[in-house]
Amino acid sequence: MEAGPGLSPLVLSLRSATLAVLLVLPAGFLAADRVRRWRGARRATADLLLLSPLVLPPTVLGFVLLQLLGRYGPLGEPLARLGLELVFSWPATVLSAAVVAFPLMYRTLLASLEQLDPGLEGVARSLGAGPWRVWRRITLPLVLPGLGAGLSLSYARALGEFGTTLMLAGNIPGRTQTLPLAIYAAVDAGDLPRAWAWTGQVLLLNGLCLGLVQLFLSRSRRTRRPGTPAAAPAPAVPPSPPGPPVPPLVLERPFGLRFALQQCHGDFRFELALDTSCRRLAILGPSGAGKSLLLRLLAGLERPRAGRIELNGRVLFDAERGIDLPPERRRIAVMLQNDALFPHMSVAANVGFGLANLPPAERHARVAAQLAAVGLQEQARLFPAQLSGGQQQRTALARALVTDPDLLLLDEPLSSQDTHRRQHLQQLMEDLTARSGVPTLLVTHDMEEAYRLGEELLVIDRGALLRHGPREEVFERPGAVTVARLTGCRNISAVQWLGPTRLRALAWGLDLELPEPLEAAVSHVGMRAHQLELAAAAVPGAAHHWSCRVVGVSEGPRHVSVSVVPQASPAGPGLPGGGPREPILVELPRRAWSVLAPAAASGPLVISLPAGGLLPLR
Secondary structure: OOOOOOOOHHHHHHHHHHHHHHHHHHHHHHHHHHHOOOOHHHHHHHHHHHHHHHHOOHHHHHHHHHHHHOOOOOOHHHHHHOOOOOOOOHHHHHHHHHHHHHHHHHHHHHHHHHOOOHHHHHHHHHOOOOHHHHHHHHHHHHHHHHHHHHHHHHHHHHHOOOHHHHHHOOOOOOOOOOHHHHHHHHHHOOOHHHHHHHHHHHHHHHHHHHHHHHHHHHHHHHHHOOOOOOOOOOOOOOOOOOOOOOOOOOOOOOOOEEEEEEEEEOOEEEEEEEEEOOOEEEEEOOOOOOHHHHHHHHHOOOOOOEEEEEEOOEEEEEOOOOEEOOHHHOOEEEEOOOOOOOOOOOHHHHHOHHHOOOOHHHHHHHHHHHHHHOOOHHHOOOOHHHOOHHHHHHHHHHHHHOOOOOEEEEEOOOOOOOHHHHHHHHHHHHHHHHHHOOOEEEEOOOHHHHHHHOOEEEEEEOOEEEEEEEHHHHHHOOOOHHHHHHOOOOEEEEEEEEEOOEEEEOOOOEEEEOOOOOOOOOOEEEEOOOOOEEEOOOOOOOOEEEEEEEEEEEEOOOEEEEEEEEOOOOOOOOOOOOOOOOOEEEEEEHHHHHHHHHHHHHOOEEEEEOOOOEEEEO
16 A cells, blocks of 8 residues: 655654554464474575575665566566566665564564563463463463563664665655655755655654563563562461361272374484373383473473373374364363473462363452362462472472373472472372372472382383382382382392302392392392391391491481491402492481491491392392
């Protein structure tokens, strides 16, 4: 559409800049949202292309556009056949301004999107929100300050565009002569007062835009310290839960989880299969083992390369049949290590986010009941930034449970808590999940937490299954060196066989007599520190005992870790003997050590291993 003749440069500039930013806003948002998910060369190439209008000389950019959109250009010729000509017209000023303003919009929005907690959108999807609702309720409100800054910067850049506009639209008074072109024409004609008048308008408009940028950036910084309204100072809140009431007992529903999944990330290969009806499963594994990846695959936040997922008889994913239910339809809730609470929503709004499909009265009743269950009735109107760490964890737990999911995935949810608060939260989590009947799949590095909250243990490393079974069985018979270490065994030694029922633990120089032969594949043995006994004399009934001396003591609030070195058994024929031996760690209650310490200072002690305490390992 052509602007009418006689329009002033100010009006032309305002109209062109306004239409330009309206064009680049959706384009910049879509581009930023897509590029933030890319990595490596793909990301670098996209950045290079999308930011090029910001670094290219404007005249070069204008020349390229002129060649593309001119009457005989590859784009201009088809447009001309349709009766559309952009070159040397008012729409060309809009296009020129849009092209040079786009990189600022894109880069500002990309920075805002990358500052979002990556778990927020995933958690929202797991609570039943579709992509549009996640964008409208979570993403957009949190990037609004960055969006405002991007609009202001893009508008300022569009107002000041000169070179590209001159090449593509020309300097036609009343039609394409924007403020920068009017300044150029006034200076060229020697009319300095008019040039100063136009320049003053440009400086004023750009100053207003930059002022808005600072305003939006200050709001963005406040948003990143999540969401406390300035008029509502954070009140003092107690750090520990006050013994909340629990909802009535829910009868357990039948549960079954079956999956066989394959995924690869670079050199990392993930291949894991499981079939279980256990309602409380804990996953142990070192960092980088694939524990969190497994939760993402189950929740639908990442698509496996191949495999199948079945929950309670419902197929959630099947690569061969092309089935891939989105997260919002899987009925699998997620609770993350960092809570992933929505910072711009109150506690009540966070908890009720997954109940949007319910009538308001029912939704409010369920939210109130769940807040009562976690002891947060009085904090319902507060924002996450006004809560203590324990209260934030309880809010996240309430938000996950209120939707009554078929499975709750817990990704190290208590790792950031201190010991006292962690024990309270473990008890609360155990009570609430048991009373609600919601099955749980827990990822943790804490052995005690895994033992307490998991009835079965799944031990994985490097994307592969090492051990799966009831918790008592996994701890008592880990089977492999890696599993023993992950389940807390700190005394492990390679062995050398001396006979069918006799072996030597090389690290400690100890000969061990076995009640029966072990598998030939056994290459190591382990002894759990808490099962060993340390005394002034041999403990009656022990399977093995050795004289030892204390070489180190580490005292904790409840237990003492004592390092001892056996005064070893002699070396057999052809076996190494007399070399340095590794210490054996023994864990004792503080009171027991206080009684034993004087004897340790005056002479050797005796370390005893009870029957069944030796762990054969491969």
